[in-house]
Amino acid sequence: MEYAFKERIGKPGLFTGRKEELTYFLKWIDDIKEEKSQSTALLARRKMGKTALIERLFNITFFKNDGVIPFYYEVREAKMWVVDFCQDFFLTFIYQYIAFKSRKPGYLDPENRSDFGKTIEIAKQEGLDYLCGIIEGAAHAVAHEKIDILWNIAREAPKTIAARQKEYIVQMIDEFQFLNAMIYWDKDKKNPADSLAGGYLSTAESKVAPLLVSGSWVGWLMNLLKMMLPARFRYYPLENxxxxxxxxxxxxxxxxxxxxxxxxxxxxxxxxxxxxxxxxxxxxxxxxxxxxxxxxxxxxxxxxxxxxxxxxxxxxxxxxxxxxxxxxxxxxxxxxxxxxxxxxxxxxxxxxxxxxxxxxxxxxxxxxxxxxxxxxxxxxxxxxxxxxxxxxxxxxxxxxxxxxxxxxxxxxxxxxxxxxxxxxxxxxxxxxxxxxxxx
Ligand SMILES: Nc1ncnc2c1ncn2[C@@H]1O[C@H](COP(=O)(O)OP(=O)(O)OP(=O)(O)O)[C@@H](O)[C@H]1O
Ligand SMILES: [Mg+2]
Incomplete structure (x- = not known):
C-alpha cells in the first residue's frame, strides 16, 4: 500500500494491530456510501493511539479510492485568529480533495496553503473547475473578514461539495476540543471564539460527509460534545x-x-x-x-x-x-x-x-x-x-x-x-x- 499521508508514527511498518478497530471503522467508512454512518467520536484516554488509528484510516481510504474521499484536519494547540483558522481548514480540505481526485499525493502537503489564487489555478489544472466558485466565495469572505459566513463556508465545504458532486467524504477532525479554546474572534486574540464547535450541530448530522472526531483531552472533549452537540455523535471507546x-x-x-x-x-x-x-x-x-x-x-x-x-x-x-x-x-x-x-x-x-x-x-x-x-x-x-x-x-x-x-x-x-x-x-x-x- 502507498502511504500518501506522512503518518506521525514514523515508518509505516511500526503500526501494529488495532485489527478490531480498523475493521469497524473501515466498514463505517464504506457504509457512508449507503448513507448509513453516523458521526462518531473516538474516545480514549490520552496516548492510546487515536491519532495513529485515524491517520492510518486516512491512508487506507485514500489508497483504496473506493468512493469515499478522506479529509483529515488537526486543530492545533496554538492560538489562531478565526479568519486564519477558517482559511487553513478550508484550504487543507480543498488540497486533500484535489489530491484524492487527481491521485497526486503531493497536494496533501502543498508548498503554499494560503493563496486562494494559486488554489484556483491548481483546481483548474486538475480539471476540477467546479471548485472555483466555493474557493472564490471563501476568498471573498476572508478578504472582507466576514467571519460568520466564512466559518459556514469552511465548516460546510466537505458537505457542500459531497452533496453537489454526489460524492461521499469522511471528515476526520483530531483535537476537536481545541476548536472552542484556541480560536479567537479578534486579531489580537483576546476574545475567544468559544462557541465555534456549536456550528457542527447541523453539520454533524450530514450523512454524505459524516465526522470522526477525537482529541487528547477526553474529559474536555466529552464535556464539549455533551453540552454543545447533544446526540450528534456516537461514542466509540478505544481501549488498550x-x-x-x-x-x-x-x-x-x-x-x-x-x-x-x-x-x-x-x-x-x-x-x-x-x-x-x-x-x-x-x-x-x-x-x-x-x-x-x-x-x-x-x-x-x-x-x-x-x-x-x-x-x-x-x-x-x-x-x-x-x-x-x-x-x-x-x-x-x-x-x-x-x-x-x-x-x-x-x-x-x-x-x-x-x-x-x-x-x-x-x-x-x-x-x-x-x-x-x-x-x-x-x-x-x-x-x-x-x-x-x-x-x-x-x-x-x-x-x-x-x-x-x-x-x-x-x-x-x-x-x-x-x-x-x-x-x-x-x-x-x-x-x-x-x-x-x-x-
Ligand atoms: N497501533 C499502533 N502501533 C504502533 N505504535 C502505536 C500504535 N498506536 C499508537 N502508537 C504509538 O503510541 C504513541 C501514542 O499514539 P498516538 O499519538 O496516536 O495516541 P493518541 O491517543 O492520539 O494520543 P493523544 O491523546 O496525545 O492525542 C505514539 O508514539 C505512537 O507512535
Ligand atoms: Mg492524538
Missing part, C-alpha cells in the same frame, strides 16, 4: 491493545530500535505496559543509558527511569497534562483527593466519602467543582453516577503521580515505587512460567 497485539508491537519495536528482547521479557513488557502503545513505544525509545530488555531487572530499571526521572518520556508526558489540569485546580486538597483515589483503586468513592475520609475543609459545591475539573483534565474518572469517582486504571500513571505528589504530601519514599515494579514483574514472570508449563 489486546495482549497478542501488544506482544506483536513489542517485537516490532524491538527489531526497529535494535533492542533485543527474550520471549519472556516481550511478554513482561506487554503486560507491564498494560497494552498501551504509548508505554511500549516509550520503553523502547527510553533515554535510559544501560538499556537492557533481555532481563526483568533491565525492564524494571527502564520503568523506574521513565516513571521517576525528569528525562523519562512517560513522566514528562504525564506531568504536562497534570500541570495543565492543576493550573486550574492548584491546591493541596486536589492532590490529596487524587492520591486517596489511587489508594482505593478498586472502588468508587462518593463526594461524601471524600469529604469525610479526608476531612476536607470545603463545601460540597466547592468539592463538586474541583472534581469536575479533575475529570475534565483526565486526572480521575467519573464513576457510575455524577456523585461517584474513581482513579484512572493505569498502574504507571499512578506511580508517576505518586512519585511527584505523595512525596510532597506524605513524605513518601520513592524507593517504594521501584519495589512495586519489582513485585509486579516477579508476579508476571511467575504467570509467564506457569503459562509455559515451566513453573
Amino acid at each position: 491493545m489486546p495482549q497478542d497485539e501488544a506482544v506483536e508491537m513489542v517485537y516490532k519495536y524491538s527489531q526497529f530500535f535494535d533492542t533485543p528482547v527474550t520471549e519472556e521479557t516481550a511478554y513482561l513488557v506487554a503486560e507491564m505496559a498494560e497494552g498501551s502503545p504509548f508505554y511500549i513505544s516509550s520503553i523502547f525509545r527510553s533515554l535510559y543509558k544501560q538499556k537492557d530488555l533481555c532481563t526483568a531487572k533491565g525492564l524494571t530499571e527502564i520503568l523506574e527511569f521513565e516513571t521517576l526521572n525528569n528525562q523519562g518520556n512517560i513522566k514528562l508526558t504525564w506531568m504536562e497534562y497534570v500541570n495543565a489540569a492543576f493550573n486550574k485546580v492548584n491546591d493541596r486538597n486536589a492532590k490529596k483527593i487524587v492520591l486517596h483515589l489511587f489508594k482505593h483503586k478498586d472502588r468508587e468513592l462518593t463526594r461524601a466519602d471524600l469529604l469525610e475520609q479526608l476531612n476536607l475543609d470545603m463545601t460540597d459545591e466547592e468539592l463538586e467543582m474541583k472534581m469536575e475539573a479533575l475529570v475534565k483534565g483526565d486526572i480521575i474518572n467519573q464513576g457510575q453516577t455524577h456523585f461517584d469517582f474513581r482513579c484512572v486504571q493505569d498502574n504507571i500513571f499512578d506511580k508517576v503521580f505518586r512519585g511527584v505528589y505523595q512525596k510532597e504530601i506524605e513524605h513518601f519514599d520513592v524507593g517504594e515505587i521501584k519495589k512495586e515494579y519489582t513485585r509486579s514483574i516477579e508476579k508476571m514472570q511467575r504467570q509467564y512460567r506457569e503459562l509455559q508449563g515451566k513453573k
